[in-house]
Amino acid sequence: MSLNRVIDADIVVVGGGPAGVNAAIAAGRSGAKTVLIEKYGFIGGMSTAALVYPWMTFHTTDGKQVIKGIAQEIIDRLMEMNASPGHLRDTVGFVHTITPYHPEVYKMLAVDMLKEAGVKLLLHSFVDKVEVEDNRIRSVQLTSKSGRIDVRGTVFVDTTGDADLAYLSGAPVLQGREGDKLTQPMTMKFRMRGVNLAAVKQYMLDHPDEFYEKTPFSELKDLPLSGVMGYFKHWQEANLPINRDQVLFFTGPEADEVLVNTTRVQGLDGTNVEDLTEAEELGRKQVLMVAEFMKTLPGFEKAAISAVGAQIGIRETRRIQGQYTLQASDVVQGRRFEDVIARSGYPVDLHDPKEKDVKVAWVAGDGAYDIPYRCLLPQKIENLLNAGRCISTSHEALATTRLSPSCMATGQAAGSAAGLAVKRSVNPADINIQELQAVLIADGALLS
Secondary structure, eight states, X not given: OOOOOEEEOSEEEEOOSHHHHHHHHHHHHTTOOEEEEOSSSSSOGGGTTSOOOSBOOSBOTTSOBOOOHHHHHHHHHHHHTTSOOOSEEOTTSSSSEEBOOOHHHHHHHHHHHHHHTTOEEEOSEEEEEEEEETTEEEEEEEEETTEEEEEEOSEEEEOSXXXXXXXXXXXXXXXXXTTTOOOOOBBOOEEEESOOHHHHHHHHHHOGGGBOTTSOHHHHTTSOOOEEEEOHHHHHHHTOSSSOSSEEEXXXXXXXXXXXXXXXXXXXXXXXXXHHHHHHHHHHHHHHHXXXXXXXXXXXXXXXXXXXXXXXXXXXXXXXXXXXXXXXXHHHXXXXXXXXXXXXXXOEEEEOSSSSOEEEEOOOTTSOEEEEGGGGOBSSOTTEEEOGGGSSBOTTTHHHHTSHHHHHHHHHHHHHHHXXXXXXXXXXXXXXXXXXXXXXXXXXXXXX
């Protein structure tokens, strides 16, 4: 079929999740003609399609905020709309803060902010081909309801989460852990309404041995309940065929509502359509199983499923081989880089591809580590930037950079870098890093 439409832009961002939204807003604000392409009929990526909730975390374990910029602007505006309480103490105790938000309001706020930045949004559009010439992407070709569309650009930003654009352009990519290439498990998330959260909190206070050891019990009575990990005895007695050892859920956005993060689908490839089909089936079966179990827990006697993700949540698939590969040692040592474009205080949180366990490694020093600009630059393709969970990291380091606030931060950096590359008529690798850092700082990002 011949192409029936051509769209020209300066910057083309592919993938409308947390990284893509922030990248497109930053690119649009730079004055560059920007297009954002998204396969769903709504914005948000894993935050909305897969019900990944809440956002965690914008702070270090000591409570120092290390991610702001456009991400914080989004939260501030959600708070003004009564669609987020802002940053709350994490009553699971895993991190210092988590940030609840109303996904339906976020969907529309993101569109408003994209329009304000002058970004052209194309929904229901799937990139299935990339035209490359002399190691530069010339265009991406879309399949859409209105036929084939050719979107041409000067700089491209891959925020697909799966490094789809990098992969289709021929840039080298990695997948999973070394050796067997297995990835972290997928999770089908779901919401329940009718939960008596006061009863849940009281049960926690009366039975602390049944919950995660880092739960802040000494403060719990006076804190709003934001998350719960535990019910160990109940889970063990239920003996469900799910390879984990506890229940995990987060409260909100409504007063009787929780988001359940307890299913686990292992051993399948999120870039293989047959594996994804099987994962969706297994995940939804587990949702029904877990929901019935949840009704046996104190506080859940009258609860019922109110929503299930439009798709299964994916922690890991492909990632680029970049100009630098962030290592777990960089994270846990709190390493600083001269070309820092984002920071994060989230620990390495590695869900085993086969076993029940989750390996955790905390960040030393001031509790935060740097993400260098070179991690956003793929090898071989000169006018491509990556952001979000497909930047250049090891399998272990991905277990921290994949979290939504980090993705928002790298997205803003990629969009700002793309804007500078267009403005200076250079490749992204050749922009002045000090100029990029100055732009990010001026736009509220925290780099020190």
